[in-house]
Amino acid sequence: MTSDQHTPGTSNAEAPAAAGEDLAALLERLLSQAEGKTQKDLATESGVTYQTLNAWMNRTRGTSRIDSDRLRAMVEVFRKWGVQTTPREFFNAVGRPAPGPSDAEREARLLKLYRQLPEDRQRLLVEDAEIMNRILSAS
The missing domain is CATH 1.10.260 (434 Repressor (Amino-terminal Domain))
Structure with a gap:
């Protein structure tokens, strides 16, 4: 091309x-x-x-x-x-799916929700996100 x-x-x-x-x-x-x-x-x-x-x-x-x-x-x-x-x-x-677009409003909403969680739930949320990312990277 x-x-x-x-x-x-x-x-x-x-x-x-x-x-x-x-x-x-x-x-x-x-x-x-x-x-x-x-x-x-x-x-x-x-x-x-x-x-x-x-x-x-x-x-x-x-x-x-x-x-x-x-x-x-x-x-x-x-x-x-x-x-x-x-x-x-x-x-x-590199053989990976492209992440979806990120917009400031969605990121702000996610951060607001994250900050409302107790510390132990914040850690779990981060772990879950890391696992999802590893799964996507492996596929």
Whole structure:
């Protein structure tokens, strides 16, 4: 898929990663669109060590367990550089379902409910959320 082709009914910014595109291929494609930017620049600006990013690019380190915040950080760096991409592309590239959109109102409501719980229930809620996240990451 070229940069000016896209899936019908989507904008280029929403276009899915190329079929079968893994993280290394996605990063290579996006870096080629970021004029003058390097792997080292991406690593520095997204908070990933260069060694880790390079291992992902060379497919010598697994990518299925990359922290969601790291994936989102790379998306934001590319966007800052003027490269169109989405979190969904990154999650697809590492073989995980993309988390749903988060809105401030929903997060505020969840935080309000959490703060109303007794401390022991707060701990249980956090444990439940961690378990749900591990289950989703494993599927």
